[in-house]
Amino acid sequence: MQAHYADAITMKQLKKEQSRITTAELDAQAQLEAAETALAPIEEQVAKALTYFQKSPQAYLNADDDGRREMNHTWWHRFFVDDAAPSEPELAEPGATLLDHDLPDRLRTELRALSDEQTEKAFWDQIRREERTPDPEGVGGSNVCVLVGAEGLEPPTPSL
Numbered sequence: 001m002q003a004h005y006a007d008a009i010t011m012k013q014l015k016k017e018q019s020r021i022t023t024a025e026l027d028a029q030a031q032l033e034a035a036e037t038a039l040a041p042i043e044e045q046v047a048k049a050l051t052y053f054q055k056s057p058q059a060y061l062n063a064d065d066d067g068r069r070e071m072n073h074t075w076w077h078r079f080f081v082d083d084a085a086p087s088e089p090e091l092a093e094p095g096a097t098l099l100d101h102d103l104p105d106r107l108r109t110e111l112r113a114l115s116d117e118q119t120e121k122a123f124w125d126q127i128r129r130e131e132r133t134p135d136p137e138g139v140g141g142s143n144v145c146v147l148v149g150a151e152g153l154e155p156p157t158p159s160l
Helices: 011-062 065-075 103-131
Strands: 076-078
Touching (some): 011 065, 065 076
16 A cells, blocks of 8 residues: 555556455365365375274284284285394385375475475466466367377278
């Protein structure tokens, strides 16, 4: 407002900037809500998996030999047996990922990269709207090559 009062910008420019800020704020809110909606089922599955991992020791103790064998295949990728010194076993997936101590840092890094990518896309979307240039994704046509499979275009026929 001070710039307007000092005649540095016009009321039209001020309104345009306020409109841009409002649009950006609404876009950010929509992205946040979409991210929260998308993350809810993932968080639920991770919670179920962690509960399973927490209950596994008791289940292992209560299992018969075949059940223990199956649990070993589920949990462990491999063990190294050495008489000289015990070695660290390798967990199988998804346990290796879910129980990885670096997982929170890796997820934060991936989230930042995704956020930066979305911020850049939002920036260019705003530029397109302001310049009134068509969005390349909305233009008809295709730059994707579609190849015909090995069976060709004709329906398969029995051999003679």
